[in-house]
Every structure is written in C-alpha cells, then in structure tokens.
Amino acid sequence: MLWHLFFVFLKVGCISFGGGYAVMTLIQREVASKGWVDSGQFEEIVALAGMAPGSIATNTATLIGYTTSGIAGAVASTTGIILPSLIIVIVIAAFFLKLQGNAWVKSSFYGLRPVITGLIIYAAYHFGLGGRTEALLSWTMLGTVVICVGCLIAVTHFKIHPFTVILLSAIAGIIIF
Amino acid sequence: MNTKLKEQIKMLPQIFGVFFRIGPSTFGGGYAMIATIEQEIVHRKGWMEESEMGDMVSISGSAPGGVAVNSAAFIGYRLGGVPGAVAAVTGITLPTFVIVFVLSLFYALFKDNDKVEAALKGIHAAVVALIIMAAFKMGKSSILDVPTLFILATALSLLLFTGIPPFYLILGGPLVGIAVVIMKRMMGLSIRTEAPSAASKQELNFPEYYI
Structure with a gap:
C-alpha cells in the first residue's frame, strides 16, 4: 500500500504543471478511481489542506496518505508528490537554463496553459458542486x-x-x- | 573540488534552517512566497544576486509542482548542489507536514462536533472561491486568441463528459500548441505565445497565493 501511495503521487507530481488547484483535479481522479477516500472525505481533506500553510496539493497528498495508511502513508505520498519537482528543477537548473527562451518551449506552454486553466475550472466545478447528492x-x-x-x-x-x-x-x- | 565540497556540506544546515523558517511563515506556496524568499536569500543572507531571481521565478513557475518547493529546490541546488536542493526542499516541506498532521489530529478529535463541521463547510466555500480566482487569473494569462480558447473548451468538455485521465490533456496541450504555432507561421500570421509580462509582474501579490 505504501508503494502504491508513493507511485500514484509520484505520477501526479510528474505532471503537476500549474501547481495547486490544477493538481486537485489530478488527485481527485486518481483517488476516486482507487476508491481510497469517498467524495465527502475528500472535501474534508481539502478543507483541512487549505487551512495549513504550504501548497494545497502537497497537503492533500499528505492527508490522503495519512487517512489510508497512517504516518508512513503520509510520508510516502508527500515524498512521492515532491520528488519529481525536486529532480526536474535540479535538471533544469543544471542543464537547461537556456531553454527558457526557446520557441518550442514557448509554443508548448502556449498550448499547455489553457489546459491548466481547464483543470482549475474543473476543480472549482467538482469541488463546488460535484458529488453532491x-x-x-x-x-x-x-x-x-x-x-x-x-x-x-x-x-x-x-x-x-x-x-x-x-x-x-x-x-x-x-x-x- | 574538495574544499568546494566541504563548503557545500557546511552550508547544508544553514540552507535547511532558512527554508525551515520560510516554510510556515508565509502561509502558502505560490508567488506570495517569492518576495519572502528574495528578502531572505538576496538581502539578508547575500547568497544570490537579485538578477538570478528572474531565472528562479521562471523555472519554478514552469516546472511541475508548487512554486515554493521549486524555488527552494533551485536555490538549494545553486548553493549546495544536489544535497543542498534536498536540504532546502526538506526544510520547506517539514513544517507544513507537521502542521497538516497536527490539524488532522485535532480534526479527528473534534470531528463530531457540530461547530467544527460548520466551520469546515465555511472553509469549503472559501476554497471554492479561491479556486475560482485561480482559474480566472490563469485564464487571463492563457486565453490569448481563438486557438487557446478552443483548447480550453476542448479540455474542459473532455474532463466533464469523459473519464479521460488528465495526463493525456497535459500531454496533448503542448502538442496542439506547437501545431498551432507552426500552422500560423506557415500562413504567415504572427502569433503571441505569452501574455504581456507587465500585467503579471504587478500581480505578484496574493491572488496566485495557493498555486
């Protein structure tokens, strides 16, 4: 279970462009498909995560890990979601600093940003209305x-x-x- | 090389300490944190030049993950190599981790209390508002023309009406972006791939706060 948590959040961490709220959609989809917490619990977790300092996405990961497998689970999922950022930033800082002005990179972000906007709107929709009976x-x-x-x-x-x-x-x- | 390594190792506790302090004090990842980081790293410690902050902001904003953690990783790496990056990220994450933890313990204690439940419902509504704000801010810097609006509409309808994993959207967005730019170039049209930066500079305040 710990490895499972770690890998799911590792996967989320790798694609968590836009940080914060866009990632909530990613986490919600993963967690719902695994059946780790129900949507009521998920809402409570996100509300708690919003109260603590730090990124709401990381906090949510911590709490989902804790809810499903205690302290070890919290450590596993937090490490999982942070590790990709750490590695990717190091790689960029070490080798690809010049890429920032690259036209391909700019075009990619031109297409990526609207998708992130979509993810955030979906998060608002889902978190505000979704799963309400x-x-x-x-x-x-x-x-x-x-x-x-x-x-x-x-x-x-x-x-x-x-x-x-x-x-x-x-x-x-x-x-x- | 050896002396450099020793220096780096000596820096580690300091790096950890600085980010450990920054972590909880700013309440939130996001761009709000950059001002605090700059204050601490550039002005108080003199570890980096002010001009390097620009690189830091653009890298931490475009790499996956939260801006705060990414900035910590970047500065830690610059100062102390890979161990420095690990120290910085651990430093910035640990306080939050503990606070989240204590919060959830409190919550477990008072879970059945009506007042606590009502307060959480209130916070839930506030978080929805903050998400809407984030969406609006992101939309302003991303919807530049018809193609970007089309990408947004497509992504949103796929999310709402199909069970497509968001991973494919994140993969597809950049591909469509590149295709659009190439097509426009071939048709001889000029294209703007970024919102003018003057606007985004001004809003380094807190609306982007939790992103």
Missing part, C-alpha cells in the same frame, strides 16, 4: 454560495489576504450552518 436549493448550498461570493469580493475588491478570508469563512460557517 442533496437538492441544489438547500440551506447548505445557499450558505456555500453566499460565503463563496463573499470571499470573492473580499479578495478581489477589498484585497483581504486569503488566509484571513479562510478564517473569516470558518466563522461564517459556524454562524450559518
């Missing part, structure tokens, strides 16, 4: 939309720091739900 017009749904819109306004309009927003929405959650 109750009616769309429930109290929970309404509360979620209200907090979500509030957060968007707080960050874009009032320039409040995302971590403060997360804390405030925890309080709002206690009041509403």
Whole structure:
C-alpha cells in the first residue's frame, strides 16, 4: 500500500504543471478511481489542506496518505508528490537554463496553459458542486454560495489576504450552518 | 573540488534552517512566497544576486509542482548542489507536514462536533472561491486568441463528459500548441505565445497565493 501511495503521487507530481488547484483535479481522479477516500472525505481533506500553510496539493497528498495508511502513508505520498519537482528543477537548473527562451518551449506552454486553466475550472466545478447528492436549493448550498461570493469580493475588491478570508469563512460557517 | 565540497556540506544546515523558517511563515506556496524568499536569500543572507531571481521565478513557475518547493529546490541546488536542493526542499516541506498532521489530529478529535463541521463547510466555500480566482487569473494569462480558447473548451468538455485521465490533456496541450504555432507561421500570421509580462509582474501579490 505504501508503494502504491508513493507511485500514484509520484505520477501526479510528474505532471503537476500549474501547481495547486490544477493538481486537485489530478488527485481527485486518481483517488476516486482507487476508491481510497469517498467524495465527502475528500472535501474534508481539502478543507483541512487549505487551512495549513504550504501548497494545497502537497497537503492533500499528505492527508490522503495519512487517512489510508497512517504516518508512513503520509510520508510516502508527500515524498512521492515532491520528488519529481525536486529532480526536474535540479535538471533544469543544471542543464537547461537556456531553454527558457526557446520557441518550442514557448509554443508548448502556449498550448499547455489553457489546459491548466481547464483543470482549475474543473476543480472549482467538482469541488463546488460535484458529488453532491442533496437538492441544489438547500440551506447548505445557499450558505456555500453566499460565503463563496463573499470571499470573492473580499479578495478581489477589498484585497483581504486569503488566509484571513479562510478564517473569516470558518466563522461564517459556524454562524450559518 | 574538495574544499568546494566541504563548503557545500557546511552550508547544508544553514540552507535547511532558512527554508525551515520560510516554510510556515508565509502561509502558502505560490508567488506570495517569492518576495519572502528574495528578502531572505538576496538581502539578508547575500547568497544570490537579485538578477538570478528572474531565472528562479521562471523555472519554478514552469516546472511541475508548487512554486515554493521549486524555488527552494533551485536555490538549494545553486548553493549546495544536489544535497543542498534536498536540504532546502526538506526544510520547506517539514513544517507544513507537521502542521497538516497536527490539524488532522485535532480534526479527528473534534470531528463530531457540530461547530467544527460548520466551520469546515465555511472553509469549503472559501476554497471554492479561491479556486475560482485561480482559474480566472490563469485564464487571463492563457486565453490569448481563438486557438487557446478552443483548447480550453476542448479540455474542459473532455474532463466533464469523459473519464479521460488528465495526463493525456497535459500531454496533448503542448502538442496542439506547437501545431498551432507552426500552422500560423506557415500562413504567415504572427502569433503571441505569452501574455504581456507587465500585467503579471504587478500581480505578484496574493491572488496566485495557493498555486
């Protein structure tokens, strides 16, 4: 199981272009196909991961590892998701620094970036609505939309720091739900 | 060579220490961290030149993985070779790892508490908002013309309506990108492969925070 966790997150780590939220889609797909955690658990894990410092993707990996096989699992999946970044950055820093201005590389990123945008939108969709069984017009749904819109306004309009927003929405959650 | 190696080994605990401190203090990977890293590495420690930060940002933004971990790997490598990179990455990851861990222990204790559950629902909504922001930001720098819009639409519908592993999308995106650029060149059209950088420079603040 530990090797399994390690390799799944190693695979995710290799293709985690765009970091953070784009990777959530990758992780969610992998985890769902393996049946390691159900979608309710996944939501809880991501909420916890969002509260801790560090990349939300790495934190999610840590928590999924911990949920499925304890501390050793957490170490295995965290190592798995970080190792490819480490190796790839070292290789680029050592050999391919000049590639940065290369036209092929630029064209590749020209095509890759919209895909990453797609992954992030899908993550928003899936995390916001997906796997929800109750009616769309429930109290929970309404509360979620209200907090979500509030957060968007707080960050874009009032320039409040995302971590403060997360804390405030925890309080709002206690009041509403 | 030998003295260089010794110097590198002597640097390791220092590298580890600096990144261990940066890890939890900035709350979040992402571009927000770059300012802190620059402050610490360039101004306080004098380990790198300011001009090298540009390389660091572009490499850590384009390699897979989080920007924070990638920057740590890059600086660690520059300062202490492969062991330096390992020390830096371990340093930046360890505090988060422990914090995530403690959080999940607390959560296990209070799982059945109504208040905790309500708070998590609130955070869930906030995370959805942050993801939407991230999507918007990414969209602004990636949707430059009709082909990129088409790639986005295709990728999104494949994700929504088929079970295609995202791996193929990540592989396919660059191929389509290269094909589009070649075709446009052949038709004699000019093409812009990047958003103007002035806009992205200004927004080094926190919207990209968690990316």
